[in-house]
Each structure stands twice: as C-alpha cells, then as structure tokens.
Amino acid sequence: MIHLNGEFMPIEEAKISVLDRGFIFGDGVYEVIPAYSRKPFRLAEHLARLQASLEAIRIANPHETAKWAELVGRIIAGNPWEDQNVYLQITRGVAKRDHAFPKGLKPTVFLMASELIPPSAELVKTGAAAIVVPDFRWLRCDIKSTSLLGNCMLRTLAADESCVEAILVREGELTEASASNVFVVKRGTVLAPPKSHLILPGITYDVVLEILRDNAIPHEVRSVKESELRSADEVWVTSSSREVLPITTLDGRPVGHGQGAGKPGPVGARVYALYQEFKARVMRAPAHA
Numbered sequence: 001m002i003h004l005n006g007e008f009m010p011i012e013e014a015k016i017s018v019l020d021r022g023f024i025f026g027d028g029v030y031e032v033i034p035a036y037s038r039k040p041f042r043l044a045e046h047l048a049r050l051q052a053s054l055e056a057i058r059i060a061n062p063h064e065t066a067k068w069a070e071l072v073g074r075i076i077a078g079n080p081w082e083d084q085n086v087y088l089q090i091t092r093g094v095a096k097r098d099h100a101f102p103k104g105l106k107p108t109v110f111l112m113a114s115e116l117i118p119p120s121a122e123l124v125k126t127g128a129a130a131i132v133v134p135d136f137r138w139l140r141c142d143i144k145s146t147s148l149l150g151n152c153m154l155r156t157l158a159a160d161e162s163c164v165e166a167i168l169v170r171e172g173e174l175t176e177a178s179a180s181n182v183f184v185v186k187r188g189t190v191l192a193p194p195k196s197h198l199i200l201p202g203i204t205y206d207v208v209l210e211i212l213r214d215n216a217i218p219h220e221v222r223s224v225k226e227s228e229l230r231s232a233d234e235v236w237v238t239s240s241s242r243e244v245l246p247i248t249t250l251d252g253r254p255v256g257h258g259q260g261a262g263k264p265g266p267v268g269a270r271v272y273a274l275y276q277e278f279k280a281r282v283m284r285a286p287a288h289a
C-alpha cells in the first residue's frame with residue numbers, strides 16, 4: 001500500500017501528471033526512514049532533515065510533524081514486513097514547464113515502503129568492495145534531492161566493477177559515497193568528514209558519532225585527504241540500509257596493513273556491534289526515539 005496526495009491505495013493505482021515538476025525537473029526532496037519491528041527509527045531526525053531539504057528548495061512543508069508521523073505509521077501498518085524502508089517524497093507539484101519555481105503550487109506527496117534487508121552477517125564479516133572516483137555532483141549535496149542522476153551514474157561505475165559503492169573525492173578530499181557516508185580509521189582514531197554542502201548529513205552518521213562519543217572511541221571530525229583514505233587501516237560506509245559496512249578493497253587493493261589487510265578491522269566490528277545494540281535498545285523503548 002502507498003500514499004499519494006491524501007489517499008492510500010495499491011501502488012498500481014497511483015498516478016501523477018506528466019507535468020509534475022518531480023518528473024520534468026527532479027524538483028523534489030525525499031527521505032528514507034527505516035522501521036524496525038514496525039517502529040520508525042530516528043523519525044524526528046528524519047523529519048528535521050526533510051524540513052531542511054524543503055526549506056533549501058523553497059517548498060512549504062505540506063504537513064505538521066504529527067501528520068507525518070501518522071502517515072508513516074499508516075504506511076508501516078499497511079505493509080507486510082516487520083522491518084521496512086519507508087520512502088517519502090515531496091515534489092513541487094504540477095505546472096507548465098518553466099525553470100523558475102512557480103509560486104502557489106500544491107506539492108505532490110508520496111510515501112511507499114519496501115522490505116528492509118540489512119547487509120548479511122556474511123558480508124559484514126568479509127567486507128565489501130568499493131571504487132574511488134571523482135565526485136562530479138553539484139555543490140548542494142546537503143539537500144536530499146530526488147535529482148540523483150550524478151549519484152546513479154557514480155553507483156553504476158561501482159556496479160560495473162562489481163563493487164557495492166563508489167567512494168567520492170573532491171579536490172583531493174573524501175566527501176562521501178554515492179548513497180552513504182564514509183568513515184576512515186587511522187592508527188586507532190576514527191576520522192569523519194565534517195558536515196558541509198558537499199555531503200548529505202546522514203542520520204546513521206550522527207548515530208555512529210554518538211556511539212563513538214558515548215564509548216570514548218577516539219575520533220575526529222575533520223577533512224580527510226584522499227591519501228589518508230587510500231592508506232587507511234579501516235574504511236566503513238554508513239547509511240540507514242547499509243548500517244555500518246566495512247569496505248575491504250578500494251579499486252581492487254586491500255584496505256589495511258599486514259595481517260589485517262583486506263579484512264574488516266576491530267574498530268568497525270566494535271562499532272557495528274554497538275550499532276546493533278543501540279538499535280535494539282531504541283526499539284525496545286516504549287515511545288519512538
């Protein structure tokens with residue numbers, strides 16, 4: 001079951017105008033909210049990021065927080081899976097094709113869900129392969145825009161090489177990956193590129209930083225050079241669906257040194273375990289957290 005502009009229906013029945021600016025220009029924003037045991041994870045944070053994306057592209061938020069919570073709840077209840085990804089998209093609406101944002105449109109609101117399948121224990125144990133490529137996207141990567149052509153092109157370059165992710169560098173510095181944030185470990189310290197217009201402020205990125213802080217795991221939020229990425233002891237990607245996934249090869253070369261080369265490292269394994277604990281704790285709590 002999906003939601004479109006105030007109505008719930010099977011996805012096959014959902015129709016939008018070909019003049020919807022989401023279709024014509026990619027003029028819209030979105031969120032992907034994981035739900036575990038039918039409870040949305042970090043809903044308030046996802047809705048705050050949605051608000052920031054809407055403000056950045058001058059779309060008035062069509063709903064109050066309580067209404068969003070209700071819509072998300074109804075989508076979760078109306079779909080068969082215990083664990084789901086709730087996808088939520090708002091576009092500017094329908095108008096004659098003209099680039100400048102027209103005023104007074106009624107935004108198109110769409111929600112759907114899919115089964116949430118986290119990376120297998122096997123993949124977390126062996127780690128995954130990534131490529132490193134130039135970040136040729138625009139300069140507002142902080143907006144969770146539906147215009148994802150750059151990200152799709154970059155992810156396809158990774159898929160061409162049988163890799164799960166494309167890790168991106170701009171002017172010699174790590175930004176993020178095509179659909180995840182990136183953390184690097186150097187000599188026991190976790191490094192994370194700071195939030196800026198060059199990366200999406202990941203909800204999982206924030207959870208991981210909280211975990212690092214709460215467990216006194218040495219970390220620094222600072223720019224990371226491409227050379228530091230390539231010589232890292234550990235590399236992980238984080239996202240709502242990937243959680244904390246170790247990357248064990250970059251461009252076919254093993255990540256890490258000595259006996260640990262090409263294998264997931266100890267810091268990532270610890271953070272992965274703490275992330276699972278965190279999720280379980282939040283999901284056991286009576287109210288949404």
Ligand SMILES: Cc1ncc(COP(=O)(O)O)c(C=O)c1O
Binds near residue numbers: 177178201202
């Ligand atoms: C480009 C990009 N960076 C980072 C992320 C991670 O964000 P989150 O942790 O909120 O899923 C995503 C999520 O899909 C993304 O598309």
